[in-house]
Amino acid sequence: xxxxxxxDVGSTTVKIAxxxxxxxxxxxxIENTKPKIKEQVNTLIENVKAKxxxxxxxxxxxxxxxxxxxxxxxxMTEITCHAKGIYHTLNHGGTLVDIGGQDSKVIVxxxxxxxxxxxxxxxxxxxxxxxxxxxAARMEIPVEKIGEIALNAKKELKISSTCxxxxxxxxxxxxxxxxxxxxxxxxxxxxxxxRIVGMINSVAFTPPLMLSGGVAKNNAIRKMLExxxxxxxxxxxxxxIIGAYGAAIFALEG
Amino acid sequence: MLKIPTRxxxxxxxxxxxGKIVAVAPYHYPKxxxxxxxxxxxxxxxxPKLNTLESKAHIQTYVCSVVHSIxxxxxxxxxxVCDFILIPHTCDSLQGLGSIFLDFIKPKQKVLTFYTPRERxxxxxxxxxxxxxxxxxxxCEFTGEKPDFEELHRHIDIEEKANKMLKKLLNERxxxxxxxxxxxxxxxxxxxxxxxxxxxxANDVYLMYKTDKPIxxxxxxxxxxxxxxxxxxxxxxxxxxxxxxxxLAITGRRLYPPSEGSNPFVRLAKSIIFSPxxxxxxxxxxxxxxxxxxxxxxxxxxxxxFYIVTFCEQEYFxxxxxxxxxxxxxxxxxxxxxxxxxxLSQQAITRLEVFLETLQ
Numbered sequence: 001x002x003x004x005x006x007x008d009v010g011s012t013t014v015k016i017a018x019x020x021x022x023x024x025x026x027x028x029x030i031e032n033t034k035p036k037i038k039e040q041v042n043t044l045i046e047n048v049k050a051k052x053x054x055x056x057x058x059x060x061x062x063x064x065x066x067x068x069x070x071x072x073x074x075x076m077t078e079i080t081c082h083a084k085g086i087y088h089t090l091n092h093g094g095t096l097v098d099i100g101g102q103d104s105k106v107i108v109x110x111x112x113x114x115x116x117x118x119x120x121x122x123x124x125x126x127x128x129x130x131x132x133x134x135x136a137a138r139m140e141i142p143v144e145k146i147g148e149i150a151l152n153a154k155k156e157l158k159i160s161s162t163c164x165x166x167x168x169x170x171x172x173x174x175x176x177x178x179x180x181x182x183x184x185x186x187x188x189x190x191x192x193x194x195r196i197v198g199m200i201n202s203v204a205f206t207p208p209l210m211l212s213g214g215v216a217k218n219n220a221i222r223k224m225l226e227x228x229x230x231x232x233x234x235x236x237x238x239x240x241i242i243g244a245y246g247a248a249i250f251a252l253e254g
Numbered sequence: 255m256l257k258i259p260t261r262x263x264x265x266x267x268x269x270x271x272x273g274k275i276v277a278v279a280p281y282h283y284p285k286x287x288x289x290x291x292x293x294x295x296x297x298x299x300x301x302p303k304l305n306t307l308e309s310k311a312h313i314q315t316y317v318c319s320v321v322h323s324i325x326x327x328x329x330x331x332x333x334x335v336c337d338f339i340l341i342p343h344t345c346d347s348l349q350g351l352g353s354i355f356l357d358f359i360k361p362k363q364k365v366l367t368f369y370t371p372r373e374r375x376x377x378x379x380x381x382x383x384x385x386x387x388x389x390x391x392x393x394c395e396f397t398g399e400k401p402d403f404e405e406l407h408r409h410i411d412i413e414e415k416a417n418k419m420l421k422k423l424l425n426e427r428x429x430x431x432x433x434x435x436x437x438x439x440x441x442x443x444x445x446x447x448x449x450x451x452x453x454x455x456a457n458d459v460y461l462m463y464k465t466d467k468p469i470x471x472x473x474x475x476x477x478x479x480x481x482x483x484x485x486x487x488x489x490x491x492x493x494x495x496x497x498x499x500x501x502l503a504i505t506g507r508r509l510y511p512p513s514e515g516s517n518p519f520v521r522l523a524k525s526i527i528f529s530p531x532x533x534x535x536x537x538x539x540x541x542x543x544x545x546x547x548x549x550x551x552x553x554x555x556x557x558x559x560f561y562i563v564t565f566c567e568q569e570y571f572x573x574x575x576x577x578x579x580x581x582x583x584x585x586x587x588x589x590x591x592x593x594x595x596x597x598l599s600q601q602a603i604t605r606l607e608v609f610l611e612t613l614q
Contacts, residue, residue, distance in 0.1 A: 064600055064604070076611065077604050077607045077608040077611055078604065079604070079608040079611075080608060080611045080612075102600075102601075103601055103604075114612070115608065115611070115612045118608060118612075120601055120604065120605055121601075
C-alpha cells in the first residue's frame with residue numbers, strides 16, 4: 001500500500017500524519033516540541049516507520065523547524081501545506097485562520113486549493129497561541145481551560161495592550177484592582193480575536209471562514225471570531241494536524 | 255568564480271597611486287565629477303550587521319538602519335581612510351545625517367552635501383547642473399585641482415560605459431547562469447570600483463556565464479533600497495526562483511541613460527534627472543507602476559518582492575498603491591520589512607518562501 005508522511009514541526013508541537021493512496025489518515029501523532037528538534041524528529045520518524053514495518057515512506061516537512069528534518073525529500077511552508085490540508089479535508093476553498101504557537105496566519109484559498117493571498121503576524125507574539133499560553137501561565141490556569149472560563153464569564157474587561165509583555169503588566173494591575181480572573185481572560189481572548197480580525201481584513205477575504213491550529217480547540221476563540229466576523233466557522237475534524245496532513249499529500253503526490 | 259576585489263583592497267590600491275577617497279551616502283551623485291579630481295567614490299550602504307549603539311546618541315530609533323549604520327560606522331573610526339564625505343539629500347533622514355555631520359560631529363574630512371530635485375522639468379536640469387557645478391567649485395578649492403571640460407567629459411564617457419555594462423547584465427540576467435548572491439555581489443562592486451575596473455569585471459562575468467537558453471526558474475522582481483540581508487537571494491534560489499529584474503536603488507534605479515552636450519555639468523544633471531522612476535526623486539505612483547510592469551513584462555515575472563528597510567518612509571509611501579496596481583495587472587507582490595543589521599526572521603523567510611510557492 002502506498003503511504004506518505006507529513007511532519008509539521010511547529011514552535012509548540014510536532015505533528016505527524018501518515019496517509020494512504022486515498023489520502024486517508026492512517027496514523028497521527030502530536031507531541032510538544034523539544035529543544036533538540038533534529039534528534040526529536042529523527043526518533044519520531046524511526047518510531048513511525050517501525051509501525052509500518054520499516055517501509056520506505058516519502059516525507060515532506062513543514063513548520064518552523066521544517067529544515068531540520070533530514071529525512072524529508074522536500075520542505076514546504078506551513079501556509080502552502082495548511083491550504084493543501086484544509087482543501088482536501090473540507091473539499092472547498094475559503095479563508096483559513098491558523099493560530100499557532102509562534103505565529104498566526106490567514107490564508108485565502110481558491111476553489112482549486114491554491115493559495116490566493118495570505119498574511120502572517122510578524123516577529124511579535126501578539127495574536128498567537130503564545131499570547132494566551134503566557135498569560136494563562138501568569139494566572140496559574142492550564143491553557144486547555146482558559147477558553148471555557150472565558151466563555152462563562154459574565155463580565156468582560158478590556159485589555160488594551162497588544163504586546164504580550166505589556167498585557168501581562170496590565171493583567172497584574174487588573175488583579176491588583178481585585179478584578180475577576182474570568183473577566184480578564186475574556187478580555188484577553190477578545191484582544192487576540194481583534195488582532196486576527198485585523199489580519200482577516202487585510203487579505204482578500206473569501207467565505208467560508210475556517211479555523212485550524214492548536215488554538216482552534218479553544219471554544220472562546222471560535223465563538224468570538226464568529227461574533228466579530230459575522231461568519232460561522234467551519235472546523236476540520238483534526239484542526240491541529242492540517243499542516244502535517246497537507247505535507248503528507250505533497251509527499252504522496254511526489 | 256571570479257575573484258572580486260573588496261572595498262578595502264580597492265581603497266588602499268587607489269590611495270597608493272596618489273588618489274583620494276570620498277565616502278558617499280545613498281544614492282544619486284555625479285560619480286564622474288569626483289573621478290576627474292582623482293577621487294574615488296566609495297558608497298557606504300551601512301554596512302550591514304553592524305552594532306549601531308554609537309549612532310543612537312545622535313539619531314532617533316525610528317530612523318532607518320542604513321542611516322544609523324553610516325553614522326555608527328564613522329563613529330567607530332571606519333571612515334578614517336576617507337578624505338571627503340558626501341551626503342546627498344536622498345531623504346529627510348539622510349539630510350538630517352548631513353546636518354549631524356556638519357554641525358555636531360564635525361569630522362576632520364570635508365563634508366559635502368548634494369541636493370537632487372524632486373521633479374524632471376527643464377528647471378530641474380538647470381538646478382541640478384548648478385548644484386553639480388557648485389560641487390565642482392568646492393572640489394577645486396579643497397584639492398587645488400581644476401580639471402577642464404575635456405577631462406570631465408572623458409570621465410563621464412567612462413562612467414557611461416560602466417552604466418551601459420550594468421544595464422546589459424541586468425537586461426540579460428535571464429541568460430546568465432550564475433546564482434543571485436554571486437550575481438549581486440559582482441554588481442555591487444560598482445559601489446566602489448573605478449568604472450574602468452567594473453567594466454572589465456562585468457565583461458568577464460558576461461562572457462563567463464552567458465548561455466543561449468534562459469534560466470528555467472521562476473522569475474521575480476526585487477524592489478527597494480538594497481538587498482540586505484542578502485539571504486534573500488539564497489531563499490529565492492533554494493525555492494527554484496531567481497531575480498530576473500530589479501527596482502533596487504543600488505542597481506536598477508541607477509541605470510543612468512547616456513547624455514550629450516558640450517557642458518559636462520548639464521550632461522551629468524540630465525543623466526540623473528532621466529534615470530528610472532523611483533521614490534527619492536518624487537516620481538508618481540503611475541510612473542513607478544509603469545516601470546515595474548515593464549520590468550515584469552520584459553522578464554516574464556509574475557511577482558514583486560518589496561524588500562524594504564524598516565522606517566524608510568519614502569518607500570512605504572508607494573507600497574500600498576503599487577501593490578494594488580500590480581494586483582490589478584495580475585502580478586503578485588509581498589512586502590518584507592528588513593533591518594540591515596539583523597538576520598532575516600524565520601517569519602520573513604517563511605513569507606518569502608510561501609510567496610515563491612504561490613508563483614510556481
